[in-house]
Amino acid sequence: MSKTIKIALAGEGGQGVQSIAEILAEAANEGGKQALYIPNFGVEQRGGVSIAYVQISDSQIGAPKFQEADILIPLSGRAVVRTKMHAGKDTIYIYDNSLIAEGEVGDSIVGMQYFDVTPPCPTAGEPSEKYSPETTVDKPNEDLQQDLIAGEPKTCSFTRPGPGIDPAEIPQVKKVIAIPANDIAKNELHPRVFNVIILGAVIAATEVLPLEAIEAALDVKLADKFKNNPQLREMNFKALERGYNLIKSAM
């Protein structure tokens, strides 16, 4: 690899693009590459599009942000619009074609603190022996402290059923790949591993790191959680592989 690989991930706040960008950059660094990760951040407490920029190279990396991405991954309709400037003729474009739209933030939360409105999240349940994935999808907050979720229904759905991303909105690029990551996460695995499917997809599209490097990074990053809940580890690795294979078969 002689050039720097530039990756931009964009999604709704809460979809987890920043955490997978961080894992990706850390894995690249551990693998002896030069890596740089920078989040965009603003004053918003909730909602809005969040973009993560990652660059991986064999040599010193220059400016932290860039114009044209080699791999561009917008994960919501709004993210497609927000990242138009990063799409170029050499860009590989991966988007989620599940039938979803951005979550809504109700007026009732104006003035409330972040922690008052964010948990419980519809995808907050973790698979465990006690609560199977099916159970946690249907009753998402069974594994959370119930006093956290008592009272008013809180607003924190990151996505809701909707028309999905309009393919006509997608700019002219080298290659467009649509993957139903959200649907796969919800129907086959667990909503919480949605971003790990995306991470697998990024690894397949960039070809700069072996899948094992990410597995090792996940093992470090989520060591405590994996220790307490081995099922979670299995689920994450399955999601990673699923995302990887989706792209490999499409390319």
Add this chain to the structure above:
Amino acid sequence: MGEVSLSSEQRVFMTGNETVAWAAIAAKADIMYGYPITPQNEIMHYWTRLMPKYGKKFLQTEDEISAGFTLAGGVISGAKAFTATAGPGNVLMQESASMAEMMRLPAVYIIQQRGGPSTATVIYSQQETTITTFGGNGEGHRIVFSTSTHQELFDYTIKAFNSAWAYRFPTFVLGDGYQAKMREPLTIYDPEQRGINLVKPEPILGIRPNGSKFTHLRNTYNTEEELYKVVMANQAEWEEMAKKVVEWDSRDCEQADVIILTHGVVSRAALGACQQLREQGHKVGYFRPITLRPFPGEQLKAAIKQAKKILIAESSYGQLVKLVENALYGSTVEIVPMLRPGLGITTEEIVDEYNKL
């Protein structure tokens, strides 16, 4: 990444804010005074996290004015002390910085620039160039290092403590929100293991360890002549210091037609642009002041001898241009500004701007 420590050289992957906290530990700083503001908050967070293990102290004050003056008090007592702020916090801290200039206090300020004026954005800019170099009601008797990588953030934070205590001028490390929040690799180390001498702090007021007394620090003067004498003496010492402290990075300037001039994080984009353009056969040079105060004016004059144009790219509206024009007064070289207040600058944009020349 395993456990981070300074016991031997270690390659780490972290944010710029974490880097600064580690550098302050490495420089043997005793205490941080601070008031939270984005994007520097994590300097405080990491410092307080490392604090118990390394026996350090932290005081959160009620605002930045107080953080600045408790910092002044800290160094007067002989503690190696620092603070960190950004944007409107930098504005409030200028009052203490000005007193530090007058009393010759080795106060260290870490600035992670955000958008301005006023609250503006919490993200990024280079709009604190003027205030950080000349913010007080005085003559800018201070040192300002403008960093561009995490390695430099580490190296120059250590250097800032050394310069401050060696020359007794307030010293600033000028970073920005990008440097604060991004993650990249760097090597952290114990400076003494590398043979870097760490200047020891000592009480400035009261009785020094050698028994000599110093009991009168003034920032008020009764007559014009009295003040004039003190400021001129400080000016002379500042100029003497400037020769030893000034730093710059100049590459391929000798035969260049155009020199791309930037400071701080924008230099990364400039370096990338210069490399690309030179590969295409363009005669392009690269110049970057590392100290903005003192500004490497003589070195810049030497670098631009053959140049026809200087392209200045900055994330502010002419604050760097002003420093350059002041240094190059009388030169006929054409200055082409690329001014993007509060906006990041990429390699591609500098190349585009060059191609328009």
